[in-house]
Amino acid sequence: MVFPSLPSRRGIAALLLGLGLVLPLRADPPYAGTIFIDPDILTKDDPSTYLSITEKGRGERSMFDRRTNSFNTVNARLFTAKFSDSRAIEVQVNPEFSATKARKLAVRYAKVIGRLPKCLRLDVDTVWIHAGVQPFGGGNRNLLIHTGQSALYEKDGILEETLVHEASHTSLDDDHAAAKGWLAAQKSDPDFISTYARDNPTREDVAETFLLWLAVRHRLETIDAETARTIRRTIPARLKYFDARNFELSPMR
Numbered sequence: 001m002v003f004p005s006l007p008s009r010r011g012i013a014a015l016l017l018g019l020g021l022v023l024p025l026r027a028d029p030p031y032a033g034t035i036f037i038d039p040d041i042l043t044k045d046d047p048s049t050y051l052s053i054t055e056k057g058r059g060e061r062s063m064f065d066r067r068t069n070s071f072n073t074v075n076a077r078l079f080t081a082k083f084s085d086s087r088a089i090e091v092q093v094n095p096e097f098s099a100t101k102a103r104k105l106a107v108r109y110a111k112v113i114g115r116l117p118k119c120l121r122l123d124v125d126t127v128w129i130h131a132g133v134q135p136f137g138g139g140n141r142n143l144l145i146h147t148g149q150s151a152l153y154e155k156d157g158i159l160e161e162t163l164v165h166e167a168s169h170t171s172l173d174d175d176h177a178a179a180k181g182w183l184a185a186q187k188s189d190p191d192f193i194s195t196y197a198r199d200n201p202t203r204e205d206v207a208e209t210f211l212l213w214l215a216v217r218h219r220l221e222t223i224d225a226e227t228a229r230t231i232r233r234t235i236p237a238r239l240k241y242f243d244a245r246n247f248e249l250s251p252m253r
Contacts, residue, residue, distance in 0.1 A: 030230050031194040034208045035165050039157030040222040041215045042115055042164065047251040049083040050114030053091070053107050056080055061092045064144060066134035077102040081110035085250050086121050089113070093129045105129050109145055113167075115160055117214070119247040120167035123174075136162055138169030138207070161211055168207035176245075177206045185237035193235050209235060213242045218252060 031037055056078035062071045077099060079091040091110060093102040109127060125141040133152065137144035143166055153159040176182050186205065192198035197208035212231045215223050216239065223231075232239065 027191060029192045029194050029198050030234055033196045034194050034211050035158050035161040036156070037212070037227060038215065038223050039161065041211060041219050042160035043157070044112075044160075046115045046160070047253070048111050048114035049085045049118075049251045050111045051082040051084055053103065053110055054080045054082070055103065056090075058095070063092055063094065063128045063130070064137070064140070064142075065094075065128075065130050065132075066137070066144070066146060067130065067132045077106075079103065079106040079110075081106065081113070081127075083114050083121070085118050089121075089124055089127060091127045091129065094131065096131055097129075102129075105147065109150075112160060112163060113143065115251065116163060116167050117247065117249040117252055119249065120164060120171050120210075122248075123171040124167060136166050138166030139173070141170060143167060143170060164211045164214065165207045168210045172206050172210060173203075176241075177202060181241055182206070182238070185235075185241045188237045189235045191234050193231065193238075205238075209238050210242065213239055214249075214252075217243065218249060 058075050059078050060073055061076040061078070062073050063076060064071050075095055077093040077095055077097065079093070079102075081089045081091050083089075089110070091106040093105055095102075097105060106129070109129065113121065113124070113127070123141050124143055127143045127145065129145045129147065131148060132146045133148035134146040135149060136146065136153075143163065150159060153162050182205075186192075186201065192201070192205065192208075193212060194208050197205040212235075216228055216231050220228060
């Protein structure tokens, strides 16, 4: 399945109820959704491991499209994106875009994906790019991008933060979301970091937490002191859990 993504700011109040994990009732978490907290955790000025894009022509691909909420087989425009520290990714662009526009989009998003820590790119085999104002998505060894929504994320300065969240679904959830150590950290921490994580503890907690672990442990200068205190106070066990994983974080300095 494609993992549902974070909604827009306006949609936070309509989040789904949590699935399957019984946890004690606690006070409201400090944040609604973590991608909105700070736009500077990763930015367009950060280094990227992106090397090149190669056109592969056209090919039939099954791509999930949130505009129809379904998988559709299309004769996609295909590109191979290469990175200096990880394997290549196939970028599949909806043929609603011209060949010239499709290449520009493939290059644009490959550069952004190259800014993500290596551990978040390890399981990304493909990227789907469509038009439309629809949430991004992660899972399926894939990243889902809708360019209209991307423009809104970019306006708020949170394109990179959003892709960290989605790539956490793709590359971290399978190994950690149901791990005994992670579930123990959930139970022992004072609270969830966001209402989105609390309401979807088995599906969103890893992705909601990883971005702020990255900020507190490796980009502390990008967040204010009160935010850092709140994160440390709210999820100390989860932070320690991630500390022990020895994630590969290149190209982060």
